[in-house]
């Protein structure tokens with residue numbers, strides 16, 4: 397037989413009940429939540445695809461680690477386990493633990509950025525850009541154009557456009573660019589990887605200009621898997637080896653451990669240069685915690701150390717993880733639903749601009765579609781479009797991103813294939829009724845990271 401089915405490399409040991417509600421009930425809840433899926437209560441959600449962040453199921457070995465966590469304020473044994481795991485799996489010598497990814501972004505931005513600097517990156521991420529701007533920098537998008545086109549099948553849509561990067565360097569000068577922020581498996585592009593060849597070329601270009609390369613390695617494991625599947629010369633390498641090579645083309649990394657690393661909370665900043673690490677630790681004690689726990693408890697660090705090793709122990713874990721996402725993507729493609737292609741690593745991204753093509757972007761098609769999907773079935777997704785992009789700080793106008801998407805992020809080791817089937821059926825049902833869907837307008841718009849707490853109402857007839 398040419399091709400055999402795969403199955404998850406685990407069996408279920410404990411379950412958490414979820415409940416189906418009625419359509420009327422959900423209509424009421426979404427109205428109360430201001431049509432914002434972030435404001436729903438989780439008990440009112442049937443299948444929760446809001447995020448793959450902090451929603452993974454830990455293994456029995458990780459849970460056992462919680463009992464063994466060393467809660468010492470200073471010099472916790474669990475910190476040293478974590479440091480060892482990061483050194484071995486990612487290859488960075490200096491570990492600065494933080495409460496989660498944005499804690500690491502905050503410290504990194506504060507130690508490297510001066511007001512007036514420019515930080516190029518392969519598409520923005522909300523919290524990453526927030527911390528860059530908060531430290532006084534301007535973000536410059538240098539991702540390849542294909543990343544902004546939902547249906548473009550380029551295998552490495554996370555790649556940096558080297559000409560765009562060179563143009564930024566020529567325009568502002570290398571001395572105003574403290575580092576380039578390179579995200580693996582680019583979240584806002586739809587979970588799209590970069591190739592090893594591209595990352596290596598970015599690193600070499602930056603070396604020549606004395607610009608640091610800082611990875612957002614939050615989903616580097618999923619990127620490593622795509623390199624193994626798609627890039628010549630990597631088919632016979634393990635994801636563990638590929639991940640180490642990815643990190644070798646960087647000077648440090650920020651990681652939200654709530655994704656690849658299979659824990660519910662945690663993160664870190666990892667660096668090579670001991671002097672930079674010293675500066676980071678000086679700030680860490682003010683904003684996060686002592687340098688041997690950052691924002692984490694001993695048990696969190698123990699479970700994290702184990703999660704980091706577990707994710708690369710065999711390739712089967714990531715194959716099944718991405719395989720489940722691809723399974724959902726394939727169901728939707730078969731029914732002609734416009735989604736971001738290729739299917740990404742951590743979720744399926746619906747092309748809301750194409751699905752609700754009767755709505756102009758400032759009537760928030762992705763926000764609207766997310767709410768409609770919830771009302772249909774209790775499946776919770778997340779807006780990743782104009783609401784997430786926020787306003788330009790200089791002009792105060794909406795930023796109009798080319799991608800207007802609803803993300804259905806798949807938590808790791810949590811849902812079954814039947815949950816994917818139910819999700820696909822709901823998306824198809826909403827798609828069939830799409831013309832009846834009305835747009836939204838703001839009733840409350842926060843100044844910063846508005847998508848988290850904004851409220852909306854349907855535009856009156």
Ligand code: P61
Nearest residue numbers: 447448449496497498521522523583614652654
């Ligand atoms: C997510 F709606 N991601 O995808 P923290 N880098 C990257 C991330 O994906 C990331 C962080 C840094 C989340 C949670 C989230 O606009 C939002 O541990 C590539 O969450 O602090 C987080 O890591 C930050 C959802 C964050 C959002 C910001 O669902």
